[in-house]
Each structure stands twice: as C-alpha cells, then as structure tokens.
Amino acid sequence: DGLPYSLCPFCVRHIQWANKITCGCCGKPMAAQSDTGLCSECAERQRSFDRGYTCAGYGMTERNLIHQLKYKDKDYLASHFAELMAERIVAEGLEPDLVTAVPMYKKKERRRGYNQAGLLAKSISLRLNKPYYPDLLIRVCDTPPMSGLGAAQRRKNVQGVFTAAKWVKENIYGKTVLLVDDIFTTGSTTEACSDVLKESGAHRVYVVTFAAGMDTGQ
Helix, strand or coil, X not given: CCCCCCCCHHHHHHCCECCCCECCCCCCEECCCCCCCCCHHHXXXXXXXXXXEEEXXXXXXXXXXXXXXXXXXXXXXXXXXXXXXXXXXXXXXXXXXXXEECCCCHHHHHHHCCCHHHHHHHXXXXXXXXXXXXXXXXXXXXXXXXXXXXXXXXXXXXXXXXXXXXXXXXXXXXXXXXXXXXXXXXXXXXXXXXXXXXXXXXXXXXXXXXXXXXECCC
C-alpha cells in the first residue's frame, strides 16, 4: 500500500539502499568517507568507464533476489530492478544516447534462456526512452566464476574476453553509452567492456548496476 516500488514490502524494508556514502567514481557503497571520496579500488587506479551508479549494497536480501533472477527463472524481477535503476539514472541527470548490457557467453545464455543483464538493459531503455543495442558487445569465450578471486585475478580473468560487433563504430562514435549489469564487485568486467566501447569511439560510458559490494576501506 503506497509503496514506491513494485517489490514486496519485505524486500523494500530489507534492501540496503546505496543512498549514504558512495564512491565518487564507481558508485559502490562505502563504510566510511575517504579523503579522496573514492573507494579503495578507484583510489588505486584509473577506471575506463566515466562513472558508475548502483541502487543497493550487496547483502543477503540483494544476493537472494539476484540469485532468483539468474538461476530460478524469475525473469519478471528484471523489470522491478530496472525501475529502481532507471530512476537512479534520471535522478543523477544522466542523458545516455543508448543502452547496452554486459554480454553473456552465447552457449551459456542459451542454457539459461536469457541474459539477466540484457533483461535489465532492455527494461531500462524502455523507461528512459533510449535505444537498446543487445549485441553491441560480444563475449568471445566463457570465463571461470569470479567469486573468490581477488581484484588482480579478476582483471586477468576478463582480458581479451570482450569484443565489439563490426557495425558498432558507426553507431556509438561520439555517443554516451549506458552499460548495464546486475552486480558490481571490483569492476573488472564492466571495465573490460568499457575499454572496448571507448576503443570503438564511445565518448562516455556510464555503468549502472542493481547492487554493488560494500567498500570497507581496507
């Protein structure tokens, strides 16, 4: 009754909204304000995307919701997450020219039946009234699971994994691209995608995710 979002009351109450201290570059929630205003990852190196935004921390509720979307065929959750993500983009005053998603390896996508990042991106594009390009980026090979890997290992894991479709340059040259994924941890995947988009002529790349891991400043 009167809830602002189409998620259930339990979820709305238990989601850790990323509306307190966030990194001035990647947007992930921070346990405490740093001198630079950046999380420990962004303070150490230059990002290839221009700015990242997220809606929530990656706690138990968020982990469960994303798990339901990815592995339990609850693809309808994508439109609920997209509602929050699109609202965040509008609130930040961003004006992307087009929307795309972090791609899945095609065989894996066929097995699952959908790419959850693609569902989010399509729904966000409709809400923002911007074109959605589902096949802008191509994942040329599958990668081992990222969980349990450190930042350096994650970066190595995605080296050379993404490429751009041949027709991309004429469509994104000089434009602002909104890159969508479900979770942001170290940012190695979105960074690898952003590198390819920038090399293909994108002027700016903004990243938006539903949830991001908390930066503890250690």
